[in-house]
Amino acid sequence: MAFESLADRLGSVFKKLRGKGKISEADLKEAMKEVKRALLEADVNFKVVKDFINGVSEKALGQNVLESLTPGQQVIKIVNDELCALMGKETAKLDFSRKITVIMMVGLQGAGKTTSSAKIGGFLKKQGKRPILVAADVYRPAAKKQLKVVGEQLGVPVFSIDESTDAVFIAKKALEHASQNANDVVIIDTAGRLHIDEELMEELKNIKSAVEPSEILLTVDAMTGQDAVNVAQSFNKQLDITGVVLTKLDGDTRGGAALSVKAVTGKPIKFAGMGEKLTDLEPFHPDRMASRILGMGDVLTLIDKA
């Protein structure tokens, strides 16, 4: 892939500038062209890339090149540091401040909501919570069945009203059921929908006002391209999400969508989906994402030692 050669390409940009000295404006411009391309190939949104490059250029201009680094490595270090700053350092936690923690899972079709609902249920059960899953996808063929199967696999109870096609009603009843059965976490699986589907977005707003969730987690497929900003912005604007679950990170995508989503919503990514198995869920580590997007873990380890 063209991408793997970012280090090489930066190396050739800086051929003239060896060892010490300051990074000049002309060199920097050339270098940033390569960085821009690398980020675009990683699917970071074009506008996000533009802003990012402007910010980084300002920081890098006139900086002294460290003794131990080549100018190319120096630029990569600055870019990586800025990416990390944008992604955030801390792993974000769920809000458990209320007696019953209601988590609403939302997102586009096929993003991984149902699977992630179950995974989070299993994850919290292990931590001693008493979660239930709520089958509030009343549209997709066999959606309720799917949630029941995964719930059973994990030993997490599933609340479903099979004959109901009213997602708001189901969510409300689930909450009553939870307080009667001493469940302290309620995870609501909703149907996949487009961010521009006004009718179905209205349904989510109605569920939100009916159950007042502590968390609204937008599930985003890590392979998403440029459109990630439209999706994230729109869901966030309409629902004021509290965080993101980034799925399918077990693939070979660079996952630039992570950066796009963080940049446009400012909301933290809380979990990473790492596979189809119901234990394949991890708290998200933003610092690791930066090096994945840059696709140069090796170079970065080298720089860390410098």
Add this chain to the structure above:
Amino acid sequence: EKTKTSFGDKLDSVLKVFKKIDDDLYDELEEALIMADAGVETSMYIIDELKKKVKENHLTEADEVRGAIKEIIADILSENDNEVKLSGSPAVVMVIGVNGVGKTTSIGKMASLFKSEGKKVILGAGDTFRAAAVDQLQVWAERVGVDIIKHQEGADPGAVMFDSISAAKARGADVLIFDTAGRLHNKKNLMDELKKIYKIIERELPNSSKEVLLVLDATTGQNALSQAKLFGEAADITGIVLTKLDGTAKGGIVIAIGHEQKIGVKFIGVGEGVDDLQKFNAQDFADALF
């Protein structure tokens, strides 16, 4: 009820600002292509071709650029086969792709389309892995009114393929559409499993046409290139089904795949309903972009 600002609107505004052809116009066009997920490399290629065309045809107005760039994209997209072939008894359509892209749903829609063309269709429930995948396909089979061959959850998908072919032959079906479990292309064991399933078709139906359709989600970015490449190593992909074009994503990655890997698009998905599948048309796709 669905509102969207299209790529075409964006381009319109670009062309309004730029009356004459200059470097800024080319930059703006390249940006628009990248925002449609066409990728850096392919976008640069298209712009280069556009510049050649502008020179050759002595184009001087920005307006004329619109037709030229559409033509270039339509050419790339129609260079590869866009027709579905269904010959033999039965013809086989195997549907593959990463998780959640719309394989099972597209099968339901295709079944309906083929049936409406007078074909006897049978479905093979080859996803024995995902929770309730068989139930999901079953709902579609009932909705469309076609037969379905299924095993237990956890069964060997190769055995399902074998049985599906036997049943299709015995019942005189014209088309067997086979669902497979979603899998990420970087998982070698799952790709090997797919290879095995594909070999069964080759062995059992040497004289039938074999469509291997890779389903791509229009929302997907550059990773689709890797998907096409690695799925292509497991089975001979004959075409793409590009789903979820009813959203705001443009699916421009199929231009890159058409250009670099010579795979054509055969169907597009434009919704979750049974009729939301259309035969792909390169010119329409290019028109819709601009």
